[in-house]
Amino acid sequence: MRILVFGAGSLGTLVGGLLASVHDVTLVARDPHAARVSAAGLDIVGAESAHASPAATTAESGHSADLALVTVKSFDTARAADALADCDVGAVLSLQNGLTEETLAARLDDPVLAGTATYGARLVEPGRVECTGVGRIVLGALDGGPDPLAERVGKAFRDAGINTLVATDMPRRRWEKLAVNAGINAVTALSRVENGALRSSDANDLAHRAARETARVARLERVSLPNRVAREAVDRVVEKTAANRSSMLQDVAAEKRTEVDAINGAVVDIAAEHGFEVPTNRTLAALLRAWERGEGIH
Numbered sequence: 001m002r003i004l005v006f007g008a009g010s011l012g013t014l015v016g017g018l019l020a021s022v023h024d025v026t027l028v029a030r031d032p033h034a035a036r037v038s039a040a041g042l043d044i045v046g047a048e049s050a051h052a053s054p055a056a057t058t059a060e061s062g063h064s065a066d067l068a069l070v071t072v073k074s075f076d077t078a079r080a081a082d083a084l085a086d087c088d089v090g091a092v093l094s095l096q097n098g099l100t101e102e103t104l105a106a107r108l109d110d111p112v113l114a115g116t117a118t119y120g121a122r123l124v125e126p127g128r129v130e131c132t133g134v135g136r137i138v139l140g141a142l143d144g145g146p147d148p149l150a151e152r153v154g155k156a157f158r159d160a161g162i163n164t165l166v167a168t169d170m171p172r173r174r175w176e177k178l179a180v181n182a183g184i185n186a187v188t189a190l191s192r193v194e195n196g197a198l199r200s201s202d203a204n205d206l207a208h209r210a211a212r213e214t215a216r217v218a219r220l221e222r223v224s225l226p227n228r229v230a231r232e233a234v235d236r237v238v239e240k241t242a243a244n245r246s247s248m249l250q251d252v253a254a255e256k257r258t259e260v261d262a263i264n265g266a267v268v269d270i271a272a273e274h275g276f277e278v279p280t281n282r283t284l285a286a287l288l289r290a291w292e293r294g295e296g297i298h
């Protein structure tokens with residue numbers, strides 16, 4: 001399969017590097033990473049280890065591929081979609097956090113698949129990515145149900161040794177992941193604690209409230225996600241990732257823009273479309289945006 005990875009930073013470089021063992025992969029990245037991969041290939045270290053030699057470029061458009069993976073941060077999705085509109089791709093798959101597939105689907109005529117990733121990745125330096133945890137890619141039709149295209153993409157991932165599940169219930173899975181991220185990411189980022197601190201602190205209640213509100217909005221969107229399931233998902237992920245610093249906490253610590261708009265912000269916006277108020281998500285989003293503005297992050 002010819003695969004374009006749009007936005008090869010941490011996750012895109014790891015997944016693209018693994019896919020390159022059996023597929024024809026091109027990374028769209030920024031220099032000096034793109035130049036380094038073009039010249040000397042890339043090293044995957046940590047929980048996975050390999051040397052891979054995908055093509056790499058800084059050119060955003062004009063590509064042709066069977067599949068485009070979108071791995072930019074959620075706030076760069078619209079720009080990625082506009083660049084992909086000038087590429088000839090058979091399908092698009094997002095592995096991002098937050099609700100980004102709608103942005104892609106609204107701007108592209110190509111079929112858009114939904115995906116989630118629990119692999120951990122960190123770009124250590126140009127040309128070198130660390131796999132900080134072997135997780136799983138889950139992908140499937142954006143609206144749910146069986147999908148031959150998703151099956152083909154899933155097989156291509158598995159052929160490259162990537163732990164992959166093709167799911168027929170992506171709407172529920174996306175909203176459950178959104179509930180987890182809405183609860184854990186914003187609360188840990190604002191209180192500057194590891195995920196495990198949510199086991200016992202007052203912040204635990206805040207995370208549960210954000211997740212329950214997200215479940216309520218999912219149901220308004222006709223996605224079956226009971227409050228209890230969303231709350232238990234938060235508790236399960238807190239237990240499994242107790243020692244982790246959430247991606248949003250890492251962004252705040254590095255004084256980088258967060259993905260709050262595609263997580264808590266998306267919950268607020270979709271709730272508003274239904275005339276529904278989500279005060280916990282609204283407050284969390286407002287605090288994070290106030291921090292971003294205060295830091296001068298755009």
Ligand SMILES: NC(=O)C1=CN([C@@H]2O[C@H](COP(=O)(O)OP(=O)(O)OC[C@H]3O[C@@H](n4cnc5c(N)ncnc54)[C@H](O)[C@@H]3O)[C@@H](O)[C@H]2O)C=CC1
Binds near residue numbers: 008058071076119
């Ligand atoms: N890193 C991880 O372990 C995981 C990340 N994710 C999600 O995956 C997404 C990506 O995360 P990371 O890889 O950590 O972010 P990252 O910031 O390391 O990578 C994104 C890359 O896209 C590049 N990019 C953005 N616009 C571009 C453009 N127009 N042309 C070329 N390159 C462009 C950036 O330069 C950056 O290197 C996020 O939504 C994140 O939440 C999900 C699961 C795990």
Ligand SMILES: CC(C)(CO)C(=O)C(=O)O
Binds near residue numbers: 195241246248
């Ligand atoms: C699951 C969780 C909360 C793990 O830290 C995550 O997805 C993130 O940090 O973005």
